[in-house]
Structure formats: C-alpha cells, structure tokens
Amino acid sequence: GKSGYEHYMLKEIHEQPTALRQTLSGRVNEQAGTVELEDLDGLAGREPAGVQLVACGTSYHAALYGARMLREQGIPATATIASEYALERPPVADQLVVGVTQSGETADTLSALRTAAQRGAETVAVTNVVGSTAARECDHALYIRAGPEIGVAATKTFSSQLVTLRLLTEHLTNGTTDGIHDRLATLRALPGALQEVLDETQAPAVAEEYVGADGYFFIGRGYNYPVSLEGALKFKEITYEHAEGFPAGELKHGTLALVTNETPVIATVTGNDEAARKTVGNVKEVEARDAPVIAVTDGQTDVARYADHVLEIPDSHPTTAPILANTQLQLFAYHMANELGRAIDKPRNLAKSVTVE
Numbered sequence: 001g002k003s004g005y006e007h008y009m010l011k012e013i014h015e016q017p018t019a020l021r022q023t024l025s026g027r028v029n030e031q032a033g034t035v036e037l038e039d040l041d042g043l044a045g046r047e048p049a050g051v052q053l054v055a056c057g058t059s060y061h062a063a064l065y066g067a068r069m070l071r072e073q074g075i076p077a078t079a080t081i082a083s084e085y086a087l088e089r090p091p092v093a094d095q096l097v098v099g100v101t102q103s104g105e106t107a108d109t110l111s112a113l114r115t116a117a118q119r120g121a122e123t124v125a126v127t128n129v130v131g132s133t134a135a136r137e138c139d140h141a142l143y144i145r146a147g148p149e150i151g152v153a154a155t156k157t158f159s160s161q162l163v164t165l166r167l168l169t170e171h172l173t174n175g176t177t178d179g180i181h182d183r184l185a186t187l188r189a190l191p192g193a194l195q196e197v198l199d200e201t202q203a204p205a206v207a208e209e210y211v212g213a214d215g216y217f218f219i220g221r222g223y224n225y226p227v228s229l230e231g232a233l234k235f236k237e238i239t240y241e242h243a244e245g246f247p248a249g250e251l252k253h254g255t256l257a258l259v260t261n262e263t264p265v266i267a268t269v270t271g272n273d274e275a276a277r278k279t280v281g282n283v284k285e286v287e288a289r290d291a292p293v294i295a296v297t298d299g300q301t302d303v304a305r306y307a308d309h310v311l312e313i314p315d316s317h318p319t320t321a322p323i324l325a326n327t328q329l330q331l332f333a334y335h336m337a338n339e340l341g342r343a344i345d346k347p348r349n350l351a352k353s354v355t356v357e
C-alpha cells in the first residue's frame with residue numbers, strides 16, 4: 001500500500017534514504033578505499049578502453065551523469081540514447097557496454113545491448129529487477145537495489161542508479177584515483193543528507209506560487225546538467241505543463257528568446273566551482289529579463305541574491321549534491337502536479353515499462 005501517502009510517487013520519493021542504504025550495503029570498504037561489486041566478478045581494476053552507456057528517458061539522464069563521472073576519473077565514456085545507439089551501431093572493440101534500465105525490459109535498451117553483444121562487446125545491465133531480460137541477457141548484472149517502484153515516474157530508482165554508477169566507476173578504477181576517501185565518506189553521509197532535504201523542503205509552497213505559468217526552464221551545468229534534464233522530464237510527465245531542461249550555457253543560443261516574466265527558471269547551482277559560478281551568470285541574464293528564478297542550491301554561491309525562491313540542500317560532494325538537488329526537483333514537480341489534480345501515479349499515455357521500440 002501507500003503507507004499513508006497520497007500517491008506512490010510521494011512514498012517512493014520518501015523511500016530514497018532507505019533505497020540508497022540498500023544500494024550501498026556491503027559494497028563499500030571505506031578503510032581500504034575500495035568498492036566491491038559481487039555482481040561484477042572479473043571486472044575489478046581491469047579498466048576497459050572505454051565505456052558506452054545506453055539508456056532511455058530518466059535512465060539516460062543517469063547515464064549522462066555516469067559517463068561524466070567515468071571521464072573525470074580517466075575512463076573515456078559516452079552516454080547514448082538507446083534507440084539511436086541501436087541504429088548507429090558504433091564500434092565496440094574493447095568497450096564495456098552498460099545498459100542502464102530500471103525495469104530491465106525496455107525494448108530500445110535491450111535492442112542496443114543486443115547489437116553491441118552481437119559485435120563482441122562485453123555487456124553489463126544496471127537494473128532494479130532480478131531476473132529481468134537485461135539481467136539475463138548481459139554478461140553481468142549490477143543491481144541498483146532500490147526496491148519495487150510502483151509510480152510510473154521514476155524517482156528512487158533514478159537516485160539508486162546514480163549511486164550505482166558512482167560505485168561502478170570506483171570499482172573499475174579500484175584504489176587508483178585521488179580523492180576516493182572523500183567520495184566514499186560522502187556516499188555514507190548521503191542517505192542522512194537526503195532525509196534532511198525531505199524533512200525541510202520548501203517545495204510545496206514554492207510550487208503553489210507558480211501554477212499556470214507559460215513554461216518552465218530547468219538549467220544547470222556539469223553534473224547539474226543531467227539533473228536539469230531530469231527535473232524537466234519529471235515535471236512534464238506528471239504536470240502536463242511544458243518544460244525544457246538544458247545546459248545553462250545554451251540559454252543564450254536560442255531559448256533566451258522565450259524567457260519572460262511568465263516563464264519561471266529553475267536553476268540548480270551547487271558548490272562554488274566554475275560550473276556553479278557560470279550558472280550564476282546565466283541566472284543574472286534571466287533575472288534581467290524579469291523571469292522568476294527558483295534556485296536549488298547549497299548556498300555556496302550568491303545565487304540566492306538573484307532568486308525569488310530558494311530550495312535549499314545541505315553541503316555535499318560535487319557528485320552527490322546533484323542527487324540532493326534532484327530530490328527538490330522531484331518534490332517541486334510532485335506538488336505542482338498535485339495542485340493541478342493530475343493522475344500522478346499513472347500519467348496519461350505513459351507505461352511503467354516500454355516494451356515496444
């Protein structure tokens with residue numbers, strides 16, 4: 001049942017701290033600075049020449065985040081939308097091909113994995129469902145362990161995918177990259193930090209303010225770019241309102257023409273690195289055009305000065321802050337959809353797993 005929550009989606013958003021504890025359980029050896037993934041025997045420390053991630057929808061956003069993380073730790077990696085990958089069939093020599101699929105049944109992702117396997121690639125399924133088609137067909141199955149997700153909109157499975165891709169990255173580079181102790185300590189702290197976001201969110205009141213706008217733009221850079229894509233997708237899916245997510249730097253290359261005082265801009269700005277400071281610059285551009293600004297931030301830049309509302313998150317590592325920020329975006333979408341009386345757990349035209357190409 002829904003355990004007292006009005007919708008499965010809200011219940012599953014609140015289950016994220018537990019889901020992440022399950023994802024991490026028994027896999028991290030903080031003292032040694034290593035990650036052990038029972039599901040990936042034979043891959044540890046054997047760096048592939050490259051990693052190709054394939055996925056659809058929300059899982060594609062997780063793949064973008066994972067690919068960035070792999071590249072940052074020295075492994076060439078790409079994220080490709082599965083339906084395009086299956087048509088294009090890129091070269092796979094010495095590549096590890098990773099299908100990110102919550103259900104393990106998405107036809108486009110299965111098709112991409114099959115074309116890669118036929119051409120000799122070693123394949124991994126990153127999935128939530130034991131015994132799913134992807135888990136059975138791939139050389140390796142890496143389980144995200146989020147627990148069953150009933151709501152059509154993916155929430156806790158997305159967070160668990162992000163953490164699992166962090167673990168996969170550490171596993172492939174075991175003990176060989178700087179900063180591992182910091183990263184592992186932040187992972188341990190993540191479920192508690194996420195609980196803090198859930199307990200203190202201002203999302204219901206902020207969402208209520210912006211019902212009925214002309215459109216909603218979600219912007220961010222770096223790891224917050226996939227988070228912005230995900231924020232917009234979730235928002236469209238359950239509110240039926242028009243939204244667009246994109247890298248903040250792209251704003252001035254076209255979309256800025258649509259920005260008015262009727263188009264809230266939701267900017268995710270975490271940390272105080274170059275990506276964060278440049279996003280603050282983009283926030284000033286939209287503020288100058290009278291767009292309402294909602295900043296999702298840990299307060300490490302002065303973005304709040306240019307924002308009408310702030311959705312706060314606690315300080316965190318650059319790779320975990322986006323997971324906390326995304327939780328605020330989930331709640332913003334949820335509360336907006338609830339204001340609008342939408343069918344949140346079963347949005348029109350959508351299915352939980354898409355088994356046609």
Ligand code: F6R
Binds near residue numbers: 056102154352
């Ligand atoms: C959006 C959503 C979809 C799925 C996509 C892939 O909330 O859930 O975009 O992420 O259909 O599904 P899986 O991960 O099962 O392959």
